[in-house]
Structure formats: structure tokens, C-alpha cells
Amino acid sequence: MRPMAQIAMVMNLDKCIGCHTCSVTCKQAWTSRRGMEYVWFNNVETRPGQGYPRRYEDQERWRGGWELNRRGALKLKAGGRIRKLAGIFSNPELPETKDYYEPWTYDYKNLTDAPLGDDFPVAPPISQLDGKPMKIEWSANRDDNLAGAPVHGDFDPMVDRARKQASDKVRFEFEQSFMFYLPRICEHCLNPSCVASCPSGAMYKRAEDGIVLVDQDRCRGWQMCVTGCPYKKVYFNHSTGKAEKCTMCYPRVEIGRPTVCSETCVGRLRYLGVMLYDADKVTAAASVRDERALYEAQLDVFLDPDDSRVRQACEEAGIPHDWLEAARRSPVHALISKYRVALPLHPEYRTMPMVWYIPPLSPVVDALSETGHDGEDAGNLFGAIDSLRIPLEYLAELFTAGDIGPVRSSLDRLAAMRSYMRAINLGEEPDPSVPAAVGMGAYEIEEMYRLLAIAKYEDRYVIPTAAVGDARRLEESALPQGCSLDYAGGPGMGGDGPVGQDSGRKLLPLVPVENFHALRSRQTADHPTQPVGPSDPEEA
């Protein structure tokens, strides 16, 4: 056993109202820069829909993720090491601007400066790539709320696959249509194919918290990671020529705060916490032959933080105590492993994603109520899930490689929770057979209700800090380094360097010799104001 800790996320799709607040705050925090105009570390897609970039889930086209070779071993779908190096001079599987969208701004000046005329002046769209007037044709969520679904809906790759199983269930006529929102960030996978694709070795998974990052100093802009990621969540900054991606807001997470997208989520649908997993089991689990067994295989990789042997192994592996405690209280662990209501997004990519989703149930309740039935009655609900307007087949294509079983069981548990808790809230006698029917106890149901419905801030985000666990290591790094003004766009930063925008290392790692001497002389001085330095030979 080689236990490791991972900061993971669960999103409760039932609660997502598609307000895009997470996308906007993330954009403001991280990608409101030149070169990143088209980039959304967090985006919210309406499903069914093409997603962003368009049709990113069509891996026969984009070749993201892993596949098994003839011997049953994992290999990158876009080709192994030799093929990558031989094809390094261009990458035919790289999405172009038109697959994302051409970013634009508006010529607002025209509103005030237009000459007097009969028409109201308008602010025409201007491309942010070439500065010329452009026609807006697509954006990160051009098909929001099923806009254009009768025309575009069929382009959703998952619609194709769901129709193979249930041909008549996915429809785009208004009366029969369905939709839900799918917020997406980087999955911070246990078996990240972007990291494996990086020829420079610039991408890495952090050993302490599993966050996948790009070392900006080592990235050489080969862009293999963009192809490697099946979720297309690594982006190319076309201004600096480097890859960038969702950082799980690590500067916030390190001090125990939730990510920007979680903190600002209006529906409070995001959960953050620690998952413990056995790193030795990851490769075997990702190589399971049957795609539909990948969900169960990934569950087997996770470790139970309440198991004393696991705790001992974790301590031996150097996982700090407060991380173990956080893992025990982790809402993510509860939703994934204990209640089993959260499911991974596209396990068939074999990357072992770590942002999981609770499938949406709400439309069932609404649909039932509309037909005059009691929408939250257990009997009605269980029966209705199969005839859900959102076809189980479609959800299964997203979350379980097409296996309806886990989706169904997750929805059953959510339905049982609604029915059971409604009885309590109305002062009725709760029916113990309802939790039993989904294999849960009454107490478990109430706990899950607290987590999902009450959703207190402290319950949703259980994030151990890096600082506490690493206090001893931190002491060694107390020397002041760098200038706090040296950030991008800050006063300590110059303009364009001689070799392109933003080039040049602004933080010189040279200085601490002076600091070292200053500290040493202060430590050895008799009086704090009269340091003895190496520079007083005259007195000797």
C-alpha cells in the first residue's frame, strides 16, 4: 500500500441553476489576461450540448486520454513516446480557435464617437486575436439552455451514444426535450494523461495534495497536454506560448479555503475534501478491460480513513495528522464511497478523474408533480426514475461509460432521501422501509440530507491547510525572498521583454546570501541593535 492524499471535488448537479457565477469568478481570478481570452478553467455546459471546446468528448477525433493496447496495457490514445516526439513539429489533434471560439470585445468607443446620424450607434464586435471586426459565431456556451438544440443537439457525442441504447429517448422537440447543467473544471486525475503527454516533464501531480499543475518555467509549448487531456482542460496561452490549466486554486486551498468556483457557487453545490487512495493500485484499476467496471475499480483504489491499518500506513507515508482527520470528515469521501451517490465524469477515458458528480434528480420530481401525482412519494418516485425525462442512458454515457446500474442506484438513494425527509418535515411517521429499499439506514439518510440539503459551509469544505501539516518544513523557509510587487502586471514587472511578451524572470533567486549574513549576525549579536558582522576587522 502506498497511500496518498488528494483534494477532490463533488458537484451536486441537482442544485446547479446554470448561472455561470463559478465561470465568471474563476475567469476574473485566473484567466482575465491577454492570451487567455478564450480560456475557461471552469465552464458550465448545458447538456445535452456540444460542450466546450465543441465536441470535446469525441475521442475518435481528439484522441484524448488512455486506451488499452493489444496486451491490455495502458497507452496514450494519441500515441506513445516515440510517436509523440516524431510528430512534435505539428499536432493534428490540437483543437483550433474555431473549436473553442474566437474571443472578441466590442468597439465601445463607437457608442460615443459615432457621427450624428439617423441610426443609433452600436458597438460592433472586434476580434481579440487580430483586432478586426468579426462575426460572432460561437462561444464557450453558445448552446446554453439548449439554444439551437433542434439544429445543434445532434452534435453532442453523448447523444449519439445514448441513442444507440435507447433510440427514442433523446429528443429535441420542445415538449420532449430535457436539460441539465454540467459545471466542469480540471479533473485532477489520479492517472493524468496530460502529465503523461508532456514531453518536457513540465506538468506534474503534486505529491501532497494531488493537484495537477504546469511548471511555467519548464513548459516549452509543445501542446501535447492539450491533446492528451480528454476533458480539454489544459489550454494554450497564445500570448506567452505556455500551457495553463485549472490550479484547483491551490494558493487558497493551501490555506484551507475553498476554490473560487466553490466559494462563489450560488447553489452551494460544490463539495471539497480529502480522498485517500492507494497509488499502487491506480495503474491496475485504470487498465480494467471492461469500461463499465472502471467506476467500481476506481472506488477500490480509495482508502477508508476510518480503517486503522490505513491510518497507520498513512502516517508512515508522511501524511500529516490533520490531513487524516480531514479525510475522516471529508464530505467528498462520504458522497463518493459511503453513500455512493457521486459518480466520475467519463471513467472510460481511464484517467481516474477526481471531480465527481451527483446526477440530477429534480426534473423527475417536477415531471411527476405536473402529472398530478405526488412527486415525492417513494413509490411514485422509484417508478418514475426509469421514465425520467433525462434518460438514464444519457446520464450513464456521461458518468459510468454507459452502465445504467450505478446511475439508477444513485438516483434511487436521492429519491429515498427526499421521500423519507419529507415525511419527517411534514410530521408524519417516516417509513423505515424507504431507506432500507436503497440499502441505507435511517441515520445515514439523515446524515446525507444534512450534507446535501442543509449543506453548511463547514460541512461542504473540509480542507486541511498545507501550513499546519508542514509547519516544521516551513520554518526552514522563513528567509524573505523576492519582492511582493513582482507579480504579473504589478509595479515590479517590466513591459515586454526582448524575446516576446512576459518573458524574463522577474524573481531573482540569487539574493539570500545577504539575508543569510544579516540573520546570522543578528543571531550571534549580544544586543539586537548592535550586530557583530564579519565586516569589523578594524576593531579587532
Place this chain on the structure above:
Amino acid sequence: MRHTADHTHGGTLMTTFLWGVLPYITFALLVAGLFWRHRHDRFGWTTRSSQVYESKLLNIASPAFHYGILFVLAGHVVGLFVPESWTETVGVSEHTYHLFSLYGGTAAGLLALAGIVLLVYRRRLSNAPVFRATTANDKAMYVVLLAAIVMGMAAKLSHAGGDGYDYRQSIAPWARSLFTLQPDIDLMAGVPVLYEVHAVIGMALIALVPYTRLVHMFSAPVQYLFRPYVVYRSRDPEQLGPRPEKRGWEKAGS
């Protein structure tokens, strides 16, 4: 070896500068530039790919240019650093060698030339975002790079007849003598002007490498073949922030 002390084009001073001093200036600029780049500008060290703007032309032009120029590079290494006596020992006559270098070199050169012409066309004429992303530095680099390729091909093809110009008797030993720190300038005396021009532009190109986007040639990721797929790295303790206040109500004044 030929020692035809023919100093009619260019004085002795110029000859000494071009073939005795310039190579070392080039080398110094290369090494200093690489050191500077590595020390202070690792962030700017990138291919600055423009594929996200346009990929149709690039998918043809870029591999053509890069494979062409890699074969050209290999040809230069063989031509300059494998002495004629070695190839004759293994039974390759000068004529055979000449034909091989003429056809092989020209093919590789044409491939590179076609690639770069297409790339420049794409950059300058066909795609506005790509042109907008082109810096003055890039433009200067393209001029020198294109000039080096064109002059090299001109030199080779204008001396193609018969056994061609045997640079392995003059330029190659001179290039090798540079590494022993005893540059044999006289060897360059009888070299045709086109070859001389090509050599000077070539040196300019080498000196430019670290200061332009060409620097990406020094980050050819061969280590990718040998490292494990998934890279783990530990957090940098120097980059951790201080502990924050716990979230919640602020304490009322005591």
C-alpha cells in the same frame, strides 16, 4: 592541403576577423545567451507555437521544414566533422560522396526551403492572428534563417558540376581547427565567395539562436523517452502562504 595565399578579395585583416575571430564571437554569444536564457528567462523559453490560430498549413509546412532542416544539420555535421580520409578509408570516393551530398543535401534543403516559404507565407499573408503574434525579433530571425538556407543552396548548386567544390579540403579542416583553438585561416583563402557568405550568415544564425525563438531547439525533449509517464513533485515550501484567520464572525471588541 591547399595553401594558395590568394588574398585578392578582402584584406588580411578582414580574413583574420571573419575566419579567426568571428567564429569565437559567435560561440561566446551562443553560450552566454543560453546561460542568460536559462538563468533569467526560462519563462520566455518556448516554441511560441501559433498552431492554435491556424493548423491546416502548419500541419504540412512545419514538419516539412523541421525534418528538412534536421537532415541539413546532419549533413553539415558529417561534411564538416568527418574528414575526407575517413570516408575514403571505408571506400567512399570523393565523387560518390559529392553525388550523395549533392542529391541528399539538395533534397533536404528543398524540403526545408519549401517548408519555411510556406511558413513565412502563412505568417505574413494568409493569417492575421499569426502575423499579429509575430515580433520584430521573429522577423529578423526569419530573414537570417532564410538567407542562410538560400545561400547554402546557392553555394552548393552553383558548384555542382563534376566533382563539385570540395569543401572537405578547405572549409571542413578550418571548422575543425577552430576547436583546437588554432584557427587555420589560410585554409579559407581559396573558398568561393558564395560559400564564404553562407558561412558568415550561418555564424550569425548560430549567434542569434539564444536570443530568438530558435532557442527551442535546445529543449528537444529526448528525456521524454526515459522518464515515467506520470510525474510527481512535492510542494515548494517557500511558496506556501501564511495561515489565515478562521472564517466566521469577527471577534467583538474585548
